[in-house]
Amino acid sequence: IGGTQTQGEKVKVAVLFDVGGRGDLSFNDMAYLGAERAKKELGVEVEYMTPKSREDMVPLLKQLAESKEYDLLVLIGFLWTTPLDQVADQYPDQKFALIDSTTGKVRENEVDILFREQEAAALIGVIASGMAYELGGDTIGAVAGMDIPPLWKFHIGYLYGAKYFEKKTGKPVKLLWQYTGTFTDTQVGYTTGMQLLQQGAKVLYGLAGLTHVGMFDAVIDWNKQGKGKALAIGQDASQEWYAPEYIPISGAKRVDVAVYTAIEMVVKNQWKGGIMTLGLKEGGVGYWNLDGVRQFAEFAQEGGKLKDMTPEDVVRIVKEQREKYIKPEVWEIVRELEEKIKNGEIKFKTPQSHDEYEQIIKELEKGNLDAALEKE
Amino acid sequence: MLKVNEKTLEVISSLIFAFLIGAIVLTLLGYNPAKVYIILFKYGYGNLEYLLNKSTPLILTGLAFSIPALAGVFNIGGESQLYVGALTALLVAYYTRNPILALILGGIAGGALGLFIGALRVYRGINEVITAIMINWTMFYILAYLISAKYHDPKNPHESVPVPSEARIGGIFIIAVLIAILYYYLLNFTELGYKLRVSGLSPKSARYAGFNPSKLILSSMLLGGLAAGLGGALLVLGITYAIDDTLSTVYGVGFTGIGIGLLGRNNPIGIIFSGIFMSGLIIGGQWVELKTGAPPELADTLVGVIVITLAVPQLYREIFKRIRREKHA
Amino acid sequence: MNAIEMENIVKVYPDGVVALKGVDFKVEAGEIHGLLGENGAGKTTLMRILYGEIKPTKGKIRVFGKEVKFSGPWDAIRSGIGMVYQHFTLVPTFTVLENLYLALLPLNPKITLKEVKKLAKEKMKETGLKIPLDEIVEDLPIGIQQRVEITKALMQNAKILILDEPTSVLTPIEVRELFKTLRKLKEKGITIVFITHKLKEVKEITDRVTVMRRGEVIGTVKTSEVSEKELAKMMVQRDVVMKIEKMPKEPGKTVLKVENLWVKDDRGLDAVKGISLEIREGEILGIAGVQGNGQRELAETLAGVRKPEKGKIIFDKKDITKTGALERYKMGIAYVPDSRKVGLVEEMNIVENTILTNLFEVVKSGRISWDKGRKMAKDIVERFEVITPSLAAKVKHLSGGNQQKIMVGREIIREPKVFIVAEPTQGLDIGATEFIRKTLLNLRDQGKGILLISTDLDEILQLSDRIAVIYEGQIMAVGKPEEFTLEKLGLLMGGVHAESE
């Protein structure tokens, strides 16, 4: 096996994280999971590096490429886009994989893997709307990080899902979308969560890394302090284990799959440069099923983070909560939407500028669902 | 001559001491200090271009802290002064394609922000620490707004519009060094520098000598802001050519500069060296993660220990004195 | 019995200066013991060691026969030692009362502010020293601050009281009061160490006197058995001329003229109230007055450091009311402030301090010539015999007198046309005092106009061609020195008009 790889020598990969690095419970941590799985299942050697800032990226890439030590450099996050674009042509023998962004160029030595976040967010939008009505309200909310392109896509998808629900059921849904300006300040997430809940939001979608962990706590406290009933939704990783009673579901963005796929291409000698997008169809985005929930609950348990609960408990509670708050009628809408997306009937636009993004949102608010879609 | 030797000796010995303590901490944490240090030095100081580029904005934000500090003003606003310098230079370069103009206007923008902080202190009596911290965050969000909403690259919405290739510059480290030397000269050989130092050390004496303390505070903040602004300008014109929409291109450079200014003992020439020194540690720290598998925070820990140890030169002086005394006895 | 026995005290400062080279110093219980010596002889250092403020490099100390090792002044205070410093050590931003409270706490941690107030009032009555309890210390004139210092030490129930140049800023009347107090204290059995440069005072108040020179004790003698001349000789190892000759001289035209000047102090109160005066070429105009009567504000306004509310200042026929200090210094006005903390930048070296007011001499198109600066500094150090390890020594490491020499010397070498000088000889030893006074007379003989502000009436009477007495911001009287006696001056300075007498 391994044609370009010399026999016996292990494939060596360097995974280069985003500036924030690991510990976000979502994006970067998922990348790590994917790499670790490749280590175990494909027997590759993996090393990790977290650049201190954007300016470190180009020199690090160059130095790593020049060292010729690594069969593949996996770059996590859009910050690497321009740096990669700057160096990729200088090192034709070095393979690069860019996760969650693209240089927009097709190169032999570069694989870009993108996600169609809108597809997952749309499903979550339907589910959240259903849950909100189940909780006796009509408002859903989101605690978002900074106003950056990946979040634009989530916003569009989430709103699309809500409006889709509205159209299907005739029940109006309001969305309160709040950018917190941070992916790290947990307390801001908490305060934002509280304010959204107080303004009537029943379900909060967390799209802000560590910031939305604070949002989880706001939801938990809101319930515990008897202020009302509310639920939270996680994103990227399965985050149900954090509070299964209040987080019945999480959106999935399989950064792990992307990383694993890229490494696999090298190991199995199936490398082919180009741009890949992962959506519902490819299993790259979606929502976590109970197996996923169990797996992440197990990770949490290994880290000693599951107190007074076993992964089984988590799965059981999540299952109960899903049954309680996501009614079959809602699942039906979800399935239908899922199907349409998978068969290409629904294809989301990816906004190329802020104006375009705002335009789409405005149209969606008006109920013009097609505004979010690519025209045939 | 003897004096210079003593100073160098002091610096070298305190560095040795710092790394010794660092080694103890590494051992306590369960890492092999020899291995960590070898990686740290080999990679931290091995790639000269990277090292010098990295230290360029840091030297300038170091100056941004130190010049006002000498005049008795605590400028922790180097952070935001760098932001506006970077953005201004970027936009000027984008629209005019003139790097010189971009550099100058970037510096001026930083200087103007410094001046603003100084003016609030002089004319409204507002402590510069409050102003600087509040402005730092204000500018952070304004920049985030402008980059994501107004000036993002249509081809790459993650980043600001780029510096066009004809406006990109090289040799930025040389420029930083020249500025540092200029500031050194200014402080030690010009009327203004002398006045700044007097008013920093004894405002009463400055008044007696007929110096205008308000003007001096403003001048020092202008000079400081100018340095930070130039730092931001050089960063975008010479290294990154754009600012990303999460601002990780510019975030933190000003804060790191505070430590660099102080480690350089507020001496512009010293700041050149402390800037290079710290840059090497930062760069090397990334490689320590890669090569040892240690969490990246190991580097932060080590840098922290080294910086703290360098804060107490008195300690080694005492130790040396004791050793010398014992020798004599 | 000896109250204090210090044996073989050696002090090497961290920068290597050997300030004391094995000093033996003994003070008998109940005496007033003078400590005399040139600037930089080590007097202050010796006393700071006794007070526990700094540690001796070597040596033994016994207080009332008991060997002591002080780790700080708090230990010394508990052993009954009190100290009044050359540079006052009160917390400047606190009120007088708070300072006293602070001073009493180490002795009686349970004491309350009220009790301190009561005690202070009692002490004031007992000693006759009046102090405003609720004022912020830094707002007070130096003379008053000193009273606070003394009251503080007395309230601490000091059995040994060290006074480091207490009289250098006091008027004769104040000195008399102080001596009265000291005698009273002596009667109560308090031992007093008294540092001064004024031989007259030594003769008047001390029982015995120890003379120091360059870190060594020259000897201890009974005061009644030596003359001032002999003391002076012991101190400087040469004969000192005690009386300065002043040539009669006709003053020339007016160089500085002040009309109806009104000035506010830092607190915004009127400090100078409508003063008009003239300084002529070749004349010394002495301003006599108790500190805090507007002298500082007057001097600062003349120098351009402070802006007047009203009035006019004419220099060399030009109206300079609006001109800044820097400009005036360049025009030929020089100013020596009454405080070294103002006149000197302690953290800077001698060269840097030299150019502080001479900046225009060493700057050419914005650039400083350190060569010129060094030359000037060297000149001062040589002419005024400043004792220093080098020109690069920080001024804060010099003794008080040597600091004073730099501050005054720096202005004199510039040969200004008008010289405003406050307390020019404060803290100077007799040799240096003599030298400075001679220099001032020389300047006058060269036709310069000098405004001399001093609380030392001897100095005023000796040097001035005309004397103006200032009281509460107004000139009480102007006249030739012959027209005044010490008594008359004293009354005028207290606000009593001669006529109404």
Next chain:
Amino acid sequence: MLEDVFVLLSNTLFSMVPLVLAGVGEVITERSGVVNIGLEGIFILSAFLTTVVTFYTENPYLGLIIGILVGALSGLLHGIISVYLKGDQIIAGVGFNSLAYGISILSLVALWHSHGSSPSVEKMPVIIIGHLTIPPMAIVAILVGVITWWWLYKTPSGLKLRACGEDPRAAEAMGVNVHRTRLYATMVGGALTGLGGAYLVVGWIGQFTKFISAGRGFIALANVAFSNWNPLMAVVGGIIFGFFDALSIYVPIKIQKTTGRIITAESNLFRIIPYIGTLLVVTIIMKKVKAPRALGKPYIKE
């Protein structure tokens, strides 16, 4: 609408606590003449150890005590460096911030295999009065401010402490042990900051995250200057900042809710409210700044 006000108020109380505790603590430290800019580091370290202890004991109050202890020890370290070793206080603070962050995350990784956050821990209960939710630590913080004011201005030890910050030589000459006083003041300041760090965990979000302090240490530093080194004003400063902070989150949500207007990029501009608001308040109310005279200068005895 009234409900909105109460919720705003509740959020104000939540976010003001660490700013007030650390602010008052730093006022104490700085009043004695020592600057400790390592507040950020103390927040992180105490928050982390509070989390560990609370996790294992399930007792948030024990966590608080640990936070205080960690803060005091950090203060001790800073005190030794700046008082006895005459170190540069700012450098030491900068270094400590880095060290505390690094060591906390390293331990986090070792303990919970996580690079970013800890498991949730037991939190302290809150007081709920109608729509008002009050963290009990808010009351503690205000009390701490008042008591500190009383201590600094009405007691002998407070007087001594302030003397050390104004004129250490004079203080020493009057029998105050400047070194010891400064050391203790730095420890007390650290302890209060540590309490603030502990609060972030057991009083607010119930867990440790790697950016838990999120610049609050520096805001607390600004609060010290805002307060003009007066503990009572530090309470006011914390409340003002906390209020604007809550407001900056409230306003865009409210606009969306009532007008349906979508707020995207402009959300960045709303985030400016606490900073600009505080600056404006300062501009309006600030009188002459009166920092302790000897602030940041080591007191060196020969």
